[in-house]
Amino acid sequence: MKWLVPSAFMAVLGVTIAHSLVWGALICPFFIFAWVRYRPSMKIIAICVGVCAIFMALTSVALSGHESHLTGEEQRLPLRLAQPFKIKGQTATTTATTVKGESILVKVYLQDEHIPQLIASNSPAWCYWKGELERPSTARNPHSFNYRTYLWNQNTHWIFTLSNADDFTQCQPIQLTIREKLDQIRQQGMNHLKVVFPEKLQPIAKSLLFGDRSDIEGELLESYQQLGVIHLLAISGMHVGLMVGLLWWCLLRIGLTKEKVRIVILVLMPLYAIMTGASPPVVRAVSVVMAVIACTMIVKRITLIQALCLSIIVQLMINPVLLLHVGFQLSYAISLSLVLSAARILSAKSWLESVFIVTVVAQLGALPILLWHFHEVSFMAFVTNLLYIPIFTLFLLPSLFLLYLFSFFLPNVTFLLAGMLEKSVLLLDTFSMFLSTFPFATVVFGKPSHVLSFFYIIALFYMFSRWESRAPFKAIIFLLIVLCFDWFSSRFNPFGSVLFIDVGQGDSILIDLPWGNGTYLIDTGGAVQFGPQENQFSVGKDIVWPVLKARGITAVDAVILTHGDWDHIGGTLDLIDYIEIGEVWISPSSYEKETMEELVMKLQNKFIPVQEKLAPFSWAAGNAYFELLYPHDRDYEGNDDSLVIWAKFGGLTWLFTGDVEEKGEQELLSRYSLKSDVLKVGHHGSHTSTSQEFLTKVSPTYAIISAGVNNRYNHPHPEVTQRITEQGAVMLGTYSHGAIEYRFRGDKGTFQWMIP
Template identity: 30%
Template structure:
């Protein structure tokens, strides 16, 4: 077989995978087909003798991918539901995770009874009968930049979520194939006995999972420094594992064949324990293939081994490249093959350039000092953290004092890493690349590596790469348009206002979840608002206007201030007399300018004039004290009144007699919000409602919607439309876009 054939076949199958699974737009389909066609042309002219082999492989994979593309039908609850202990988490009496009906995996969320919870904690498999549940398709993102849980779950063949109301349960005796779930659960429970940092590293290294929400900060620190790959078991760990095993085999005088078999068995077990973590599977396949061909004395280039590995991996997991981790893993190895003749420093620079398009498309931020941080942290990880983790989990049960010493050292190292990460040194909020920009930058980077001497108009391609990044950066950070965006934060308010060119950015409220009961969840600002801001290249806010003190309006203020720079806080005078509000801002008063406001005040910044039209006297930040803002952008008049009551609305109309184009409906469209007479006088051409899906308050209230209909006033609701954006520019008409429909209104 001619060198390079399997590499090209692998690349062709990757292109086929993106064509079938991820080309959702016509333009994306055309680009994928062009890349596929180009690779097919190379195969035709370079490997005519192997063309029949390729066509046979292609036919098999086309059929296989098309079958995999069709999602499963709604699960049949007449079949038993199996729950494995290693695939769920139980907090208090609430279970979340995944189960299986027949061969179909499903997402689970329900209140579990004590007996069943104890059984799962004791490494038992549950089988549920007579299940009564609401079955829903897993929701996709509703805001730009938000993590796509729907796509993530589809990559694991999970399409449906069950919210179980009632069930009958019994313990299932595990069959042979289910023993791995029992083993994973026992390991999870064993690791749970260790202190936090040892437990965290052990779980990441062996099981490829983050054990608790408490340790998410550690993950974020590694991610911010660009060394997150150390925590994702991958080629690095396969190399370390096989070196250690080979050393022991040498001491025991084992043959090369025996060593390869032992290493392969260990890697296959670890693949199962890591739940088929993509990077580890890829590296394990590469080791096993390389060892096999070396033992058989069959010459096979490293690139062809990579192509064969991706072929096998796609057979195991056809939706492999739904995972950005899988894309990065294969791209890095491909880059290593392209740059193996370069010095270490130049190779690292090229590799970082190669993966940047994927990182910016998926995560919007990069650390430009990643190479430096890798030079510092990788040796510490390889020679301190990793070996001591294995020492701790191996000897910890017998020598707990050793674990305590290791934990203290780990805590010291983690604090140093956190201190460096908190400086944000090198962190660049670039913004999200469009899909075609990511492909263009990736292709230009690959060509610049393959053809370093090629010149276009007397400029080397590496300069074209730099110029391309610079143009995109300017386009994101100095946009030609401004916006007013109603961010879909569920049952709450958060509105982003930006200006064109030298962009100024303001928020009206931050959103926040109203807590019911003991169950705490991650702040919505981490899941929704911050990714949205970062996707637009916004790393600071010029100001935040706070309407009043309710949690659904300012509940996420503290977490937001912890993570992003804010210059000024604007609020109705008297709010700082509210103990709850003082507590929210207690740690930030030295970094932010506090600006109290009353009616008739103006805030003039960035070419905008925010007119305060309520309240007329200080209050404690209750609904009736809501800060209300009136402003004009691009000849359109806007009014925001928070959760102001009808009495406050009448006072606004008495003093100002406003008429507006756009108005955010009060109190999420509740029955008592927004007086019909007030609406008649405002005469808006469109109103907005910010309310959560299936909220317990029944917002927006039918009576409110009937009032709007009677007044012939259309409404857009985040509940139905997701995030709603109005854009304006000097170079074209303003327009509304809703994220869920992507249609201009």
């Protein structure tokens, strides 16, 4: 069984190379180092290379199968519907399969009152539905969530939006597969939970018992993540171990022999994995338990590391795309870190010390993955896990499990006891929200480069090896150096950038100067809200902040709100909770507008200075120069009193015009020579802005328009785009290109954008 360990690592290498040559090249040195250190025979090396090649081939075949047989022109599709619709806000979605077995996402808008009833009564069926196919949205901003890639990894390539709710009445029942029946039982189990548990207890019970945390409020999930204990809300090895231990004890007590108990557990474990969602952590824990029990039954000894490696091999053999799943990466990285840690590392004199050491090892093992995917580290996790792990393992999880079992026999008593547990959970939630507000609960580093991730892995290998030798001081210093370099490099780097963030129908421009000389945010987009209050989408929180976070930006010198329209200021309130704002600039008297007045009051309550800015005003930051050109009076007239800024940096001159219209343009022309290399086109390309005279005088080389895709205002106006084209300027727009960035060093730079 010794071949399992090297084979698993070579399988990971093979799958990694097939997915990404860059990552494959970065982890190859670790395998070469292992060969040099352990000097395996040529036979072992040949086997390892063979395993690597086999998994490269398997992955290539799997990726080649991620293709669609649909053209996108189909308007009616026969679809096999086996899963219930999930309702969120004003939409309901589910996954269905075509006649050829292709998976697609089905979406229906809940415009009529009778549609939810039709959805709820819809049994598993073949349905012949009319609708429209569209590609999932791709990432429109750097480092933002890519919905198309997310669905592609699940071999789903289309979203089918139903156009006729009456189609629900024309479906024919189907026979479910065993797996689908188990999924249906799981859904029924979650529905039963909603009946027997109080409302506030349901989300966490659903998460811990069925592996579905979709009902937990986003703010609460965020607080658990900041505290570094969000792993406790997902079913993993801890839950599986507790369930196996409880099952083992109960079956022995009713008189079964150990051999029969092992058989029962082997049969029940796959069912348990499906009933809890079959996420990578669950499958990992279940497969390890099954491997250990199965080998014990056939008198073959298998170590925990071998069982873990067998689990990796089987999962990657079935679905190589799993390697891209962050849950898969974290689950195995943490498990391997704990298993491979020497006994002397994990040895402790007390239970408290043991939990602390295990937490440290787990956090270190997950560090590169957390930074790559989430760009932050919770240093509070080293303390909070000491408190939360006992609460979840010794109290909350066993209580929920026992209450759920009792609910089938004593529903009234269960509801009464669950009400008492609900109060404890609400108290824990409140405490978690409070702890997450502490300064430095999490530290944002930004997304590391591939090379920096490589050094993180080296630092961790060095840390564990030195820790095992009882001399970790140098390794700690090395890791701290890498962390500090990462933190400073995102805040003091030689490159500067201007990023026109795609916030839909609105404006938001990030100016980040080299060497930390200045960071400015011109407008923050608008908060588009839909659905229930707890599921509302916010541009500031869900678009602008992730962009800043990935760049390691947690403070800006000034937020410049050009005028009081919501599509320019709406994201500001959300950003207050995430970044430190030096000051906020507004157009004179714009606070008289109701939306701006409310915002100014909240900013002042947060002790953030708010300044009204009048032209002329200028400032320098490093080698960059900025000049406020407009407005010159305190009479606020909306768009035509937008703050207009001219700037010079990165070898180009820039003109940021807000929503200034033709009247304001004429006043600017009467006062200034406005020639600029880059023009931020006013008012999203509306026909009321960017007059021919103004465009001729500015004579831009680049014209950039910030507007939403298929916006209801039909921005940009064809007259404006025609003028820009005839002027000979390169026209770029967030509506067509996604986020647009000018990245520069010194006086040289390059434009790049998200969507070709």
